[in-house]
Amino acid sequence: MGERADTVFKTTGSKWLLPVSEYTGFPLDQVNFLACQLFALVAAFWFRLYLTPSHANPLVKHAVAALLGIAFLIFCFGWYSAHILSVVVVCYLIMIKADVNNVHKYSMATAMGYLTVCQVSRVFIFNYGILSTDFSGPLMIVTQKITTLAFQIHDGMCKNSEQLTPEQKLLAVTVRPSFIEYLSYNLNFLSVLVGPCSDYRDYIDFIEGRHISRRLKQHSGRCNGQNGYNKKLALSPLNAVCRKLLVCCGCMLFFLIVTRSLPIKYNVDPQFVKHAPFLTRLTYAFFSIQAARPKFYFAWTLADAVNNAAGYGFSGIDENGMPSWDLICNLNILGIETATSFKTFIDNWNIRTGIWLKTVCYERAPKHRLALTFLLSALWHGVYPGYYFTFITAIPITMAARAIRRSVRHYFLGCRGLKLAYDILTWAATQLAICYTVMPFLLLAVDSTLVYYRSMYFHMHFISILAAIALHRKHKPREPCATTKTFSSPSSSCSAHCQLAHSNNNDKED
Numbered sequence: 001m002g003e004r005a006d007t008v009f010k011t012t013g014s015k016w017l018l019p020v021s022e023y024t025g026f027p028l029d030q031v032n033f034l035a036c037q038l039f040a041l042v043a044a045f046w047f048r049l050y051l052t053p054s055h056a057n058p059l060v061k062h063a064v065a066a067l068l069g070i071a072f073l074i075f076c077f078g079w080y081s082a083h084i085l086s087v088v089v090v091c092y093l094i095m096i097k098a099d100v101n102n103v104h105k106y107s108m109a110t111a112m113g114y115l116t117v118c119q120v121s122r123v124f125i126f127n128y129g130i131l132s133t134d135f136s137g138p139l140m141i142v143t144q145k146i147t148t149l150a151f152q153i154h155d156g157m158c159k160n161s162e163q164l165t166p167e168q169k170l171l172a173v174t175v176r177p178s179f180i181e182y183l184s185y186n187l188n189f190l191s192v193l194v195g196p197c198s199d200y201r202d203y204i205d206f207i208e209g210r211h212i213s214r215r216l217k218q219h220s221g222r223c224n225g226q227n228g229y230n231k232k233l234a235l236s237p238l239n240a241v242c243r244k245l246l247v248c249c250g251c252m253l254f255f256l257i258v259t260r261s262l263p264i265k266y267n268v269d270p271q272f273v274k275h276a277p278f279l280t281r282l283t284y285a286f287f288s289i290q291a292a293r294p295k296f297y298f299a300w301t302l303a304d305a306v307n308n309a310a311g312y313g314f315s316g317i318d319e320n321g322m323p324s325w326d327l328i329c330n331l332n333i334l335g336i337e338t339a340t341s342f343k344t345f346i347d348n349w350n351i352r353t354g355i356w357l358k359t360v361c362y363e364r365a366p367k368h369r370l371a372l373t374f375l376l377s378a379l380w381h382g383v384y385p386g387y388y389f390t391f392i393t394a395i396p397i398t399m400a401a402r403a404i405r406r407s408v409r410h411y412f413l414g415c416r417g418l419k420l421a422y423d424i425l426t427w428a429a430t431q432l433a434i435c436y437t438v439m440p441f442l443l444l445a446v447d448s449t450l451v452y453y454r455s456m457y458f459h460m461h462f463i464s465i466l467a468a469i470a471l472h473r474k475h476k477p478r479e480p481c482a483t484t485k486t487f488s489s490p491s492s493s494c495s496a497h498c499q500l501a502h503s504n505n506n507d508k509e510d
Helices: 018-024 028-050 058-097 103-124 136-158 166-171 179-187 200-207 211-218 238-257 264-268 270-275 278-292 294-309 333-337 342-347 351-362 369-381 385-412 416-443 446-455 459-472 496-500
Strands: none
Touching: 018 028, 028 058, 028 294, 058 103, 058 136, 058 179, 058 200, 103 136, 103 369, 136 166, 136 179, 136 200, 136 351, 136 369, 166 200, 179 200, 200 211, 238 294, 264 270, 264 278, 264 416, 264 446, 270 278, 278 294, 278 416, 333 342, 342 351, 342 385, 342 416, 351 369, 369 385, 385 416, 385 446, 385 459, 416 446, 416 459
16 A cells, blocks of 8 residues: 555556545555455445345356456456456366366466466566556466366365375365356455455355355364353354454554555665664664555455455354354464564465465475475565565575574573563564565565665674574474473474465464
8 A cells, every 4th residue: 555656557447436546645556446345345244144045046146256256357457357357267268178187287387377477567567566457466366266276176086085185185176166156266256356265165165055054063073061152142254344344444544654654665765774873774674564564464354354244254163162254364463463483474474375385386296395385486476576585585584593493492491481581582583584584575676675685784694594504403402391392382394495485374273
């Protein structure tokens, strides 16, 4: 949001809301996006309350969801929406014509190839501009959905059950979707603009009215006793939706009051870099990155609320016997803001993308799976040089963080005061490392990134590389006693590359 008042914008989308854009000072593309999401929120309630299984058959619900989604694309992007519609139609033809042994490969090559072409044009044609005609966001979401479904069809129609993990068995698709089902899954109005990507079987269960009952059956073992679900309690998403909308309001207020006063570009302003002391530059970088997050919180939380309003996203019953609506939640704000390690931050950020990378790449690559997952994540995000600076910088930082944690953490677990001091110190170090790593992701260009890193004296690069080398050969600490095991987090199955690619979500609870 924001920071583009000096640029003349041209849009291929609707100009109906241009007066609102001019009055508020927000770019027209953002006004169109917000209008569509708010309309989607209202439509989602109508979808849940009036298109119930007893009043509308699944075909009608698929058609309504798909048509509204296509209307949103046309409203926001005009004729550029043809790119998204074309790749969906082409990949549907691949799905029904290709052999099931190779359908996942062809779908991945087509969807990722087209996305990459569009990302390249975004850089070299738009010249680093993120214009209202930038349709790459929805195309990235559609790419996730197309490839997720293709792999699940391959699992269900090609592999034996012995070859699948328990999760893959649960999500495997044994029948090719019809055209309207395919359109609805990829282009439904609930997630077409900002996601998140969800599993095909979960979406079909939602459309056909068995989404909640299926989830309750999975939690049937907990549905008795004091922690069991109270059947008298209505499974309405209203409380979850209201709570998430309040978060959105808070994020919007924070953006209007704080974020606009701390522009990211000021970190590379020549006068600021030349005259401000190092600690001033470091402090400003820290707070400007912190202030940049709420716009992501706003978009993802609003998208989650829209899905919940339609009755989608029920994940089961929590430990208190209450309904949980976080099945397709894309972030954990508290987990992000209180993260005491790089891994914890990544695990709570863009969660559904992490699950996608894990599902289509990390779990399936026969070898070099970490490198391949990292490459897929980088390609999916785009071709801006700043993205690659971020991913490459994060590798030594993650390795150093792991080495330091293994080497010193056990010394602080015997005393509550020491543990608190350790948590505070690692929180500060994590937030500063995230700030240093993510800055190129927002600056985008090579020149701006190098100006920033030179102004920081490349300090985090040197510190992380030296720490990783110095602690690499150090023996692992002795196994802690039973009283301290409860404080130690489970080891991750993914290394630094996989964490960077958001692929490790094994520690996330429903």
